Amino acid sequence: MGKQMTEMLKGTLEGIVLAILSLRPEYGYEITARLREMGFTDIAEGTVYALLVRIEQRGLVGVEKVPSEKGPPRKVYSLNAQGQAYLEEFWRTWSFLTERLDQLQKGGR
Numbered sequence: 001m002g003k004q005m006t007e008m009l010k011g012t013l014e015g016i017v018l019a020i021l022s023l024r025p026e027y028g029y030e031i032t033a034r035l036r037e038m039g040f041t042d043i044a045e046g047t048v049y050a051l052l053v054r055i056e057q058r059g060l061v062g063v064e065k066v067p068s069e070k071g072p073p074r075k076v077y078s079l080n081a082q083g084q085a086y087l088e089e090f091w092r093t094w095s096f097l098t099e100r101l102d103q104l105q106k107g108g109r
Helices: 003-023 028-037 045-057 081-105
Strands: 061-066 074-079
Touching: 003 028, 003 045, 003 074, 003 081, 028 045, 028 074, 045 061, 045 074, 074 081
Parallel strands: none
Antiparallel strands: 061 074
């Protein structure tokens, strides 16, 4: 992943993770695996875990500790009402930006 992609991803990764959680509750490793399946192969697990801590602190997700077969319980994250509202705003903003960028790419029309 190039530097430009990395910088753009920093601003959108939170929304991407919330969108993943809107589909179903998942724990950190599952989220990282899903991102990699989507082509975001250079995202480190540490990046995802740090983001999960931030969105948990901001009250955008619910967290449930689920027993694990190996090691300590896993934290399973799910989108809550506040997170859903944030995600809806993210999609509105994303749509606005992509429409404007498409206009620019087509010569400003």
